[in-house]
Amino acid sequence: MGEMAVGAAVLCLGAAVWLLSGPSSGARRAQLLLAGGGAMGAGPADWRRSAGELRRLWARMRAEWWALVVGLVLAVLGASVLPVVAGAVGVPLLRRMRLARESRRARERRGRAVIALCASLAGEVRAGRQPGEALLRAARDSSGLGEAQSAVLAAARFGGDVPGALASAARERGAEGLLGLAACWRVAVDQGAGLAAGLDRLEGALRAERDQRADLRAQLAGARSTVVMLAGLPVLGLLLGAAMGADPLYVLLHTGAGFGCLVVGGVLEGLGMWWAARIVRGAEAG
Secondary structure, three states: OOOHHHHHHHHHHHHHHHHHHOOOOOHHHHHHHHHHHHOOOOOHHHHHHHHHHHHHHHHHHHHHHHHHHHHHHHHHHHOOOOHHHHHHHHHHHHHHHHHHHHHHHHHHHHHHHHHHHHHHHHHHOOOOHHHHHHHHHHHHHOOOHHHHHHHHHHHHHOOOOOHHHHHHHHOOOOOOOHEEEEEHHHHHHHOOHHHHHHHHHHHHHHHHHHHHHHHHHHHHHHHHHHHHHHHHHHHHHHHHHHHHOOOOHHHHHHHHHHHHHHHHHHHHHHHHHHHHHHHHHHHHHO
């Protein structure tokens, strides 16, 4: 098993070197030698080029793949293939967390764009423009309509069902405020009410809701820090054990009692993080 781990580590290190240097680097350097290009890999330019390639590789590498890299390092240090398996299992979990975080940020950006659209539309209406023309101008100043912008603007330009198009656009995540805009538009057009006043109230309500969510996230920052601390405590224990001269990786990966402690501790760690994250999500939903 130890030979398998070392072999896997060597293979991955070789792949990393190939990625950093490029598939044609060896042939290119051989041509430089045969052409009398001088010594290779010894000058500062080579180090700078390698550092730049390493930075580009770091930027391209998704965060979840570092779980596999850490697993490979632990596999080499502990002479076991189990950390590699654990790192591979952690890749889809971390990818799911990253996608959820990106989805939440996209929803927040879309919500801010809807607020900006309402403010810009109210300003255009106060300037004396008709609702259709005002919507055309306001949509150019913000991205609040998202992918449905062409359909909404076509309805506004040719006298179509603008409230229906806005309601369809509100189905995207973060664009729920467009339902209020559709209601304001319907009331203003059908009953002759002031569109600007309704837009002002809608913008104020959306801003208050956004600020409330931001305040809630700030209050939950301590709970999130607790989740991160729970995730880092086992790593701190391993580092302390290694600093005291023990070999915690060997005990955990190559002895029956240690492997049992590793499994039980991993299960409890996962349950604790899941429960803490569930509490945070429940508070956010409430």
